[in-house]
Amino acid sequence: MKANGSPRGIEYVFVLMLENRAFDHMLGFSEIGGKDAATGQPTKAGGLSGSESNNYNGQTYNVTRGADFVMPSDPGHEFTDVLSQLAGPGTVYPPGGTYPAINNSGFVASYSVTGGSANPAEVMKCFLPEQLPVLNALAREFVLCDQWHASLPGPTWPNRMFVHAASSGGLDHSPTTLEIVEWETIGGFRFPKGTIFDALKAKNLTHRLYAGDDFPMVAALRGISLDDIRDFSKFEGDLEQPDYPCPYTFIEPSYDVLNDYRNSTSEHPLTDITLGEGLIKSTYEAIRNSALWESSLLIITWDEHGGFYDHVPPPDCLAPGDTGPNAKYNQYHFTFEVYGPRVPAVVVSPRIPRNLVAHAVYDHASVLATVERLFGIDPLTTRDQAANSLDALISLPAARDDAPSTLPAPPISGVSAAAARVTEAPTPAETAAAVARDQESVDVGNLPVVLHSALRQDLQLSPPQDRPAIQARFRSIRTRGQARQYLDEVRQKKRAQGIGP
Numbered sequence: 001m002k003a004n005g006s007p008r009g010i011e012y013v014f015v016l017m018l019e020n021r022a023f024d025h026m027l028g029f030s031e032i033g034g035k036d037a038a039t040g041q042p043t044k045a046g047g048l049s050g051s052e053s054n055n056y057n058g059q060t061y062n063v064t065r066g067a068d069f070v071m072p073s074d075p076g077h078e079f080t081d082v083l084s085q086l087a088g089p090g091t092v093y094p095p096g097g098t099y100p101a102i103n104n105s106g107f108v109a110s111y112s113v114t115g116g117s118a119n120p121a122e123v124m125k126c127f128l129p130e131q132l133p134v135l136n137a138l139a140r141e142f143v144l145c146d147q148w149h150a151s152l153p154g155p156t157w158p159n160r161m162f163v164h165a166a167s168s169g170g171l172d173h174s175p176t177t178l179e180i181v182e183w184e185t186i187g188g189f190r191f192p193k194g195t196i197f198d199a200l201k202a203k204n205l206t207h208r209l210y211a212g213d214d215f216p217m218v219a220a221l222r223g224i225s226l227d228d229i230r231d232f233s234k235f236e237g238d239l240e241q242p243d244y245p246c247p248y249t250f251i252e253p254s255y256d257v258l259n260d261y262r263n264s265t266s267e268h269p270l271t272d273i274t275l276g277e278g279l280i281k282s283t284y285e286a287i288r289n290s291a292l293w294e295s296s297l298l299i300i301t302w303d304e305h306g307g308f309y310d311h312v313p314p315p316d317c318l319a320p321g322d323t324g325p326n327a328k329y330n331q332y333h334f335t336f337e338v339y340g341p342r343v344p345a346v347v348v349s350p351r352i353p354r355n356l357v358a359h360a361v362y363d364h365a366s367v368l369a370t371v372e373r374l375f376g377i378d379p380l381t382t383r384d385q386a387a388n389s390l391d392a393l394i395s396l397p398a399a400r401d402d403a404p405s406t407l408p409a410p411p412i413s414g415v416s417a418a419a420a421r422v423t424e425a426p427t428p429a430e431t432a433a434a435v436a437r438d439q440e441s442v443d444v445g446n447l448p449v450v451l452h453s454a455l456r457q458d459l460q461l462s463p464p465q466d467r468p469a470i471q472a473r474f475r476s477i478r479t480r481g482q483a484r485q486y487l488d489e490v491r492q493k494k495r496a497q498g499i500g501p
Contacts, residue, residue, distance in 0.1 A: 008394040009351050010374050011295040012244070015367055016251040016283050017163060018276055019156065019266040020077065020306025023146065023342035024048055028311075029065050030129045032139050034355035037393055045139075045146040045357050048126065052311045054108040056120055061108045063309060067125035069413040071269035074260075075107075075123050075307025076114035079173055079332050082153040082340065084110045085307065086314065095333035099153070102313040102338075111307060124309050127273075133408035134277040135344065138284065138300070140355055141403060143347040143393050148362040149314050150304040150340025151383070157449045159304045159340065160217055163364040164250075165191040166384035167320035170327055172334040176443040179329060180452045181475050188222030188456070192322045193380045196368050198223055200248055203377060208246040210235050212254030212265050212279070214491050214500060220452035226460050231501045235283070239290035248371055253279055257450050258484050269306055277410035284348065285406055294399035297374075298348040299367055299390065305341040314339040315361060320381035336383075339363055347390055350399035360388045438481030451483055454490040461493050 028048035036043040053062045075081075083093055087100040089109040094100075111123035129136040151162035157175065158168035169191050183189045200207050209218055210232045218224060230238070232251065238244065253265040253276060261268035267276030280300060287296050319336040345362065369387040372379060379385035426434070442448065455474050462470060477483055494500050 008374060008391050009295055009399070010297045010349065010394060012247055012249070012292050012297070013371055013374065014249045014251065014283070014287060014296065014298045015163065016280065016298070016300045017160065018253055018300075018302045019268040020304060021267055021302045021344060022305035022308035022310040023148070023312070023344050024063065024310040025067065025126050025308035026132060026135065026344045027139065027144070028063065028126045030136055030139065032136070032144055032357065034140070034144070034357045035353070037143060037356040037358040038360065043357050043359070045144050046312065046359070048311065052309070054105055054124065054309070056108040056112060061121050061124050063124050063126055064121065065126065065128055067127045067131065068122070069131070069273050070271065070415050071122060072119065073115035073122070074269050075111045075116065077155050077304060077307040079154040079334065081110050081114060081307060086153060086341070093332055093334070096335060099338040104309070104311055104313060107307070107309040114307070123307060131411060132273070132277060134281045134410055135346065137404070137407050138280070138346045138348060142349070142354070143352055143356040143358050145345040145347060145358045145360075145362055147312070147342065147359055148301060148345035148366075149342050151363045151365060152334065152336055153314060153338060153340040154304070156303050156446050157217065159364060162383070163367050164197070164218065164221060165195045166365040166368045166379070166381040166387070167191055167322050170323035170330040173331045174445055175329070175448055177448045177451060177474070177477055180448055180455070181471065184455065184471060190222060191380070195221060195223065196248070196371060196380070197221070199377045199380065200375070203375065205248070205375060206246045207248040207250070210249065210251045212252060213256070214494060215255070215450045215453040215457070215487065216252040217446070217449050217453055218250060218252060219456055220449055224456070226457060226499060233501055236286040239286050239292060244292055247375060251283060255446065255450060257447050258480060258487070267302070272413050272415040274410040274413045281407045281410065288403060288405055294350055296349060297351070297370070297390070297394070299345070300348065301345040301364070302343040305343055310341045312342050314341055317363065318382050318386045320383040322381050347393055349394060350401070350403055351394045351396045353396060354400070354402070356393065358393060362388050362390070366390060438479060438484065440480050442477055442479055442483045447480070447483060451477065451486065454487050458490045458493065461497060
């Protein structure tokens with residue numbers, strides 16, 4: 001069932017969440033100005049002056065104009081990495097205590113010790129607006145939020161949980177496969193008040209999830225059905241149907257996690273960022289040129305900063321207040337009383353005046369606060385209850401008709417094209433390196449979450465009596481190579497049942 005309309009004229013909310021980029025890294029040198037969303041007065045987004053810097057090993061590293069389309073190494077962004085970036089190398093978080101004083105001094109040092117020692121300056125590079133023409137066009141045409149923060153100073157999955165549940169249920173780190181097996185013995189990771197998808201169902205409102213590949217992270221959540229998920233290739237065509245049924249739509253990019261994200265649309269640091277620009281363009285244009293446009297709201301943001309430099313210290317915030325039931329997964333005993341670094345965020349709707357800059361503080365719980373306000377849903381936690389809602393930006397009594405129907409094309413980076421031309425058989429050294437890589441631990445970064453997505457889909461695809469064997473199969477996965485084999489098995493099972501592209 002779809003919404004019957006809201007006081008703001010919005011019937012459809014779309015959310016596209018990408019990966020691991022900081023505000024300054026993406027937009028710090030874009031020099032975007034416009035009207036203050038709150039006062040209507042001229043203002044500028046809180047970007048860079050060019051003098052911001054980090055010191056490391058006696059050398060000063062300033063922010064620089066222009067960034068590489070693909071990073072040579074993935075900056076660290078686990079809880080302890082972010083602690084070092086925000087408060088300086090060697091800082092220790094007191095379990096259950098106040099987050100140490102933040103001075104944003106440790107980004108270069110952190111990058112150097114997590115694989116970037118060959119060129120520490122990489123993490124201080126910031127894109128020029130012409131490198132990201134799609135994002136910049138939307139930021140100038142609609143609303144740029146320059147104080148949107150990750151929901152906690154930590155990695156991808158707990159931050160993504162906040163956009164679904166206004167909480168990470170106490171999780172403050174990237175989970176391991178062992179933890180995931182423990183969750184599945186009780187039917188999945190539980191949030192005391194459920195997720196936004198549960199809340200929509202309770203209101204008899206439908207939702208839909210679009211995925212760039214077979215294993216979107218959202219599918220790891222308890223209660224997500226295979227019927228909820230469609231391949232993104234169907235998105236534009238679905239919006240062209242006469243009666244799109246879903247007031248809430250969440251969109252995930254492709255990840256290609258076992259290939260180090262290369263050639264994915266996620267905008268993860270190891271992929272060609274222009275591919276993510278293409279995803280943003282496709283998403284916007286599909287909505288803009290559909291019959292839903294006049295009553296739509298599109299929110300585009302990134303899950304966390306990915307270890308890239310941002311000069312604004314994250315402010316304090318309210319804890320969700322629901323850590324108790326999952327306290328064992330609160331590895332660092334984090335109190336959730338400080339946000340993570342800023343991430344880019346653009347809010348798009350024909351019901352919003354052109355070229356606004358919003359200086360209010362938002363985080364991923366603001367997505368839920370907005371959906372709740374628009375569709376009459378109660379808050380899930382203290383965090384979304386207190387979060388600033390985006391509905392205040394929607395002020396036009398009727399849809400404006402001057403929004404562009406198309407956006408600029410992403411630049412030609414040459415990265416993906418060069419990779420596609422490499423058709424020669426791998427050298428013995430390359431083969432040996434690939435074999436060695438497949439022997440590495442599975443418990444790194446987002447791979448366990450992608451595996452969890454596959455596991456929950458596998459369980460839905462299989463008869464109940466197969467559940468113990470499937471869980472045992474999952475429990476046996478120890479290496480990247482074994483993970484690759486399991487993902488292939490689940491993908492083949494989906495295709496055999498007619499599910500997938």
